[in-house]
Amino acid sequence: MAKKPYPLRVPDNLLNLAEAKSREEKVDRSTALRQLMYEGAKQYVLELISEGRLSVSRGAELLDESVHEIYRLARKRNIEIGATEEQYEKGGEAAKDVIS
Numbered sequence: 001m002a003k004k005p006y007p008l009r010v011p012d013n014l015l016n017l018a019e020a021k022s023r024e025e026k027v028d029r030s031t032a033l034r035q036l037m038y039e040g041a042k043q044y045v046l047e048l049i050s051e052g053r054l055s056v057s058r059g060a061e062l063l064d065e066s067v068h069e070i071y072r073l074a075r076k077r078n079i080e081i082g083a084t085e086e087q088y089e090k091g092g093e094a095a096k097d098v099i100s
Contacts, residue, residue, distance in 0.1 A: 001064045010033065014033070014036070015029070015033070017036065018032040018033040018036060019032070021035065021036065041062075041063065042063060042073060043077070045059040045062055045063055045070075046059070046070070046073060046074050046077060046079045046081065047079070049070070049074070049079075049081045050074070050079050050080055050081050056070050056071070056081060056082065
């Protein structure tokens, strides 16, 4: 993933949070801030996918992750993406009716 410098004004409270994270995880403050930003990006992408505003494959591309990882993240955060279990079962039943 390419990285570019970007001028950004960061509120003091987020810098304080990044500082606390950097001390706890023994990383520099910039790394901690990027990690916090990436966590927010993951949550936002999962919300867009669950609302049907973004495809799983495009979300995976934006986060530089695999499609499998997107489904794992959604499951971990209890976010519904794609068909629900009930919809999947109904689809299977409908397919059996067509084949019969």
